[in-house]
Amino acid sequence: MDFELPAEHPARTTVREWLAEHPTPTPRELADAGYVVPHWPKPWGLDADPIEQLLISDELKRANIARPVNPIGIGHCGPILVMHGSDAQKNRFIPPMLAAEEIWCQLFSEPGSGSDLAGVSTRVEKTDDGWIVNGQKVWTSLAHDAAFGILLARTNPDVPKHQGLSYFLIDMKTPGVEVRPLVEMTGDHLFNEVFFTDVHIPRDAIIGDEGNGWNMARDTLDNERVTLSRAGLQWGWGPTAEDLVQVARDAGGVKDPVLKMRLVDAYIEHEIIRIHGLRMVAAAVSGRPGPEASLRKALSDPHGQKTFILSKDLAGANGMLLESGPLGADPMWWSRGFLFAPALTIGGGTSEVLRNVIAERMLGLPREREEDADKPWSQAHRRSSTK
Ligand SMILES: Cc1cc2nc3c(=O)[nH]c(=O)nc-3n(C[C@H](O)[C@H](O)[C@H](O)COP(=O)(O)OP(=O)(O)OC[C@H]3O[C@@H](n4cnc5c(N)ncnc54)[C@H](O)[C@@H]3O)c2cc1C
Incomplete structure (x- = not known):
């Protein structure tokens, strides 16, 4: 898991030369050059292998250039259009999607x-x-x-x-x-x-x-799980358990021994999730993508909730107030994170459903038995709505 990226590489040179000609690229220029989704096939992406993808991201980051943001378009819908769309659909919809001109x-x-x-x-x-x-x-x-x-x-x-x-x-x-x-x-x-x-x-x-439609919907949900469990994210949004440890350090430590243990537990989980993220990158780089994305979502979404509940407990009784952060830290990030974190164990597949996916698709356990699955939908639906 050594991710020292090569300082010199043809992919770096190409991006640097392009940036010299386009020092402040528009979203459409980035999209047309293939730098929004280098892992997609040409002409939308660059058919880039994982190392090239990492190098392109690194060069854009060094030049302080952000990619256009269209999370559901680029993350979920685009790959489906690339795989199943007609040429007319691809040509009409993908370029403005990648440039975030159409959300x-x-x-x-x-x-x-x-x-x-x-x-x-x-x-x-x-x-x-x-x-x-x-x-x-x-x-x-x-x-x-x-x-x-x-x-x-x-x-x-x-x-x-x-x-x-x-x-x-x-x-x-x-x-x-x-x-x-x-x-x-x-x-x-x-x-x-x-x-x-x-x-x-x-x-x-x-x-x-x-x-x-069902096959494409399943592919879309797989794309969603990958988007939601990107290797660089600890849990999805905002401050992390590592930030919470820093807050505790700055405040001179945590006196309550139980809170201190919970802080250490949160940090241990944070490290496991961080190292798991490195494994995801390692698996992609070596061309062996595996079950990491589903595992990561199953680990990191509850971890986010645990971290924010702890942040509120560290704020003491004032933690009930929106304007109260842990141990006197900036309250805004912590309170918003606390209120948002529950959404992530529901969106993109609930924690329970994710466990079903892991059981059936990764562990080879038998599929959940579903009454009426082979009956025409109209009959089964009538039965379930009158139950
Ligand atoms: C932040 C956020 C963004 C979202 N964005 C979108 C979006 O853009 N587009 C969109 O279409 N949807 C979106 N959703 C909806 C999301 O996909 C659904 O909420 C999710 O799939 C769960 O469905 P449900 O809410 O109907 O709950 P239900 O399916 O009714 O589940 C209720 C409870 O039963 C459990 N359960 C259900 N079935 C099983 C089972 N077989 N085994 C064990 N437990 C089970 C669930 O885990 C859950 O605890 C979003 C949700 C959130 C929170």
Whole structure:
């Protein structure tokens, strides 16, 4: 796990030469050069191997150049378009996605289908010139900023649930699409409810084949888990257990022996997750990507919560106040982190569902038995909604 990157390498030279010609690149220039997603195939990326990817990131960082941010577009939707989209879809949608000129959202979860995503009820019916969408989605992050969304919906209710799904891209400005905000306990507005009432979308809005939506949805969720467990992140957002140790040091230590033990425990977990991140990079560099992403999400999301609960306990009774940080430290980061951390053991697959994924796909344990899985969705759905 020695990640001393080579000081000289053809990939470094190429980026340096490009930066000399583009000292302040626009997001579109970065996208066109392949530097937003160097690991994607050409022409969107550079087919870069892991070492080249690390070197490109290192050179951009040294030049203080940030990549465009379009997390759901670039992280979840883009790879699906690359794999399954038509040439016309790729050429139209990928360049502005990579430059973050058009933000994307993911229209999967519904009030009755979150973990059981294959049970979605939103209906898409074929018309002479396209499709009509009716239904409701929920927890749709960034729908209020999004120009486009990927939509998982039911095109055939008369076959078992996994077989009747298709995957669409939808212009969020289409008449009949209504986005209603949901405000989180942090006070932020990240996600939304989205309602579809007789929304007419064109025939070429489908991605891949009709009825093949479940396979693409599974690939999207795999991409999401990788995005959510990037090697450089300890838990997803904001300060870490290492920062908390520094706060304790600056405050002259922690007197309470139990709090001190919990601080040490948090630090040990932090180190395990950090070293696990290095293993993820090592596995990628050696071309042996493994189960690391799912394991990492399972470890790091609860770790974030534990760290923030400890930060509040270190603040004492004042920890109940939003304006109170641990041991007198800047309260803003700690309070926001405390309120946001619970979201991460739900979003991108709950901790329980993640354990099912690990059990079935990594440990080879038998699949969960699902009553009605082979029955047509319309029959099974009628049964479950009258239970
Ligand atoms: C911050 C955040 C952002 C999100 N962004 C998006 C987004 O952009 N687009 C989108 O489509 N969705 C989004 N979601 C929704 C998210 O994917 C769902 O909340 C998640 O999949 C869980 O579904 P649910 O809320 O319906 O809970 P449910 O599926 O109803 O689960 C309820 C409880 O039952 C447990 N459970 C369910 N099934 C099983 C099982 N088989 N075995 C064991 N336990 C089980 C769960 O673990 C959970 O504790 C987001 C959620 C969050 C928190």
